């Protein structure tokens with residue numbers, strides 16, 4: 644039972660299942676696109692602040708979005724589109740078998756470059772790798788609370804190609820970590836900042852995994868703790 648000495652992590656965090664339950668409840672009154680737009684606004688604002696701090700501008704900065712198939716990828720693509728509208732040069736690299744339709748659509752509408760790194764096309768793979776190597780900022784939208792630990796190809800190789808000078812912003816969790824624990828053995832993203840939603844997940848608080856999350860920013864998108 645929780646007492647005065649219960650670690651605060653046990654009180655503050657929400658597991659993947661708790662977040663999913665709370666999200667389902669929230670979606671009785673708020674639509675998923677609205678929740679995702681709020682998430683994307685927060686991610687883009689954090690990226691813009693980081694670019695301003697490091698480069699003094701957003702204009703012309705090279706942003707790469709690594710986007711998986713799920714809503715985590717959708718959040719990241721929507722944020723990438725917003726940054727492109729603000730003058731950054733966004734490249735969306737699709738690393739999953741499919742891409743979030745609204746996120747992809749907004750990137751297309753904004754004029755961002757889209758590279759589908761999933762099919763077995765060496766030219767796409769090479770272009771994706773080059774974009775990552777040249778990036779000023781990488782948004783990790785490979786996987787979120789739907790994650791199984793570890794990175795799959797092509798994300799694994801692309802994450803390994805992120806240069807040390809690039810700022811890395813993880814969406815919800817650094818991809819590859821096990822959401823509900825502090826275990827950090829599988830291949831995963833190492834972020835400078837993690838923008839997470841509703842509540843920190845255990846992997847953002849418990850060591851050694853938490854060391855890969857960097858600074859954690861908790862954003863309220865309208866999903867209430869239950």
Ligand SMILES: NC(=O)C1=CN([C@@H]2O[C@H](COP(=O)(O)OP(=O)(O)OC[C@H]3O[C@@H](n4cnc5c(N)ncnc54)[C@H](OP(=O)(O)O)[C@@H]3O)[C@@H](O)[C@H]2O)[C@H](O)CC1
Pocket residue numbers: 662666678679682711712713714715716718785786787788789790791792793794795798814815816819840841864866
């Ligand atoms: N909590 C909130 O308030 C909000 C959260 N949002 C965002 O939504 C994601 C969760 O989105 P969901 O679509 O449910 O799941 P994911 O995007 O995490 O991904 C599921 C897909 O990823 C595949 N998968 C699983 N593990 C891996 C991996 N290690 N590498 C690559 N791909 C992986 C999985 O495939 P399977 O074959 O395993 O089934 C799925 O295809 C949450 O994190 C937030 O970012 C919303 O914005 C709303 C508000």
Ligand SMILES: [K+]
Pocket residue numbers: 715783784785786787813814815816817818
């Ligand atoms: K992520």
